[in-house]
Amino acid sequence: MKKIFILLLLSFGFGIIINVPDDYTTIQGGIDSASEGDTVLVAVGTYSPSTNNEIFPIEMASGIHLIGSGEDISIIDAQHTGRVITMENCDNNTISNLTLMGGLTDSYGGGIRLDYSDPVLIHVTISSNIATWGGGIHSCYSNPMLTHVTISNNQALQGGGMRLVDSSPILTHVTISNNTGSEAGGMRLFGSNPILTHVTINGNTTDYYGGAMWLDYSNPTLNHVTISNNVAEYAGGGMRLSNSNPILRNVTIVNNTAGSYGGGGMYLNSSNPNLTNSIMWGNNPESIYGDSGTPVITFSDIEGGWEGEGNINENPLFYDSDNSDYNLQSTSPCIDSGTVIEGIEYCEYFPDMGAYEYCEEEILGDLNDDGAINIQDIILTLNLVLNSEFNSLADLNSDDTIDVLDIVQIINIILN
DSSP, X not given: OHHHHHHHHHXXXXXXXXXXXXXXSSHHHHHHHOOTTOEEEEOSEEESHHHHOOOSSEEOOTTOEEEOSOTTTEEEEOTTSSOSEEEEXXXXXXXEEEEEEOOBOSSBOSSEEEESOOOEEEEEXXXXXXXXXXXXXXXXXXXXXXXXXXXXSOXXXXXXXXXXXXXXXXXXXXXXXXXXXEEOSSEEEESOOOXXXXXXXXXXXXXXXXXXXXXXXXXXXXXXXXXXXXXXXSBOSSEEEESOOOEEESXXXXXXXXXXXXXXXXXXXXXXXXXXSOEEESOBSOSEEEEEOOOEEESOEETTOOOSTTOBOSOOXXXXXGXXXXXXXXXXXXXXXXXXXXXXXXXXXXXXXXXSXXXXXXXXXXXXXXXXXXXXXXXXXXXXXXXXXXOGGGOTTOSSOOSHHHHHHHHHHHHO
């Protein structure tokens, strides 16, 4: 279904579809024969030097769309013979429904190298690639859009998952996990201002600084982001900031670890991050270590405490922290303890703290909120009728009135 939807969108460009391997045995052959607006459609299978004589890196061209049959079943494997994909000065490209793996280069981007290119990546897995800079993706003067992308198990000297230089990508529903780097396990940023929304950065490791992220002269915006279980041998288990002023809104920074220089959650060097509606908990040896810089933190739950309007220092009561489930329990002090931020949706009366908004599912007819419809709900509804009061949960027939007809419907639910 995802592939059909993407193909329908691309079909409005009136390009042709080139099938691999039916029309051309290699992906590069399909791309070389394509014209701007065409789609290279990759069938189920593994495309590698040993299976179809694919030669790497695959060189993309402007206006060509590369669409697989599913990221679990259309696999491009460079088998350590070179980088998987190179994009230089490319515009109007979509890459989707593929896994890119087995890339190896002593330069930039084991999975993808982007130079002055702005592709759209949808439902792509970039895994098990190796590079000197940017194990999964290296982006230089590029602004790609990544949606439902997984970047995992990549390696690099700088930026195991991604390395951004003067780039401002948009990441939505992206997972960056289990990558390793001598500097920055997850993401390494230089002069870059990406926007991350509903992103998870988990389980990345580095020999030096920035288990999840290392920022230099960068001001990213993070909305509903989870930074968890990352490790830095020196400093900044979660984030290492240098001359950077990121904005963090509804971010959960939890269970990260730093070594001898500290900053389990965040290490600051001449940086002034702004945190709102966020949680920092369970980071070792501390939530924040400030070598220099002044963070502005409000309406957040900071272990150890932090001065600022609306801040608390209470166990957030995650649902199952041991298994990386950082949803909030119904009794969490972080529920309805945040502040309203324009463009950020929330449930109930006020936003929650952390990446996961607690939205209690309401059952029509369950007036006492015990998870079942029973005789107690009949009594409560009868009281509403007698007192001419209104409760939307008792209005089963949606006529904006609580009366005997609603009581009859509750009785029928119980009997059936």
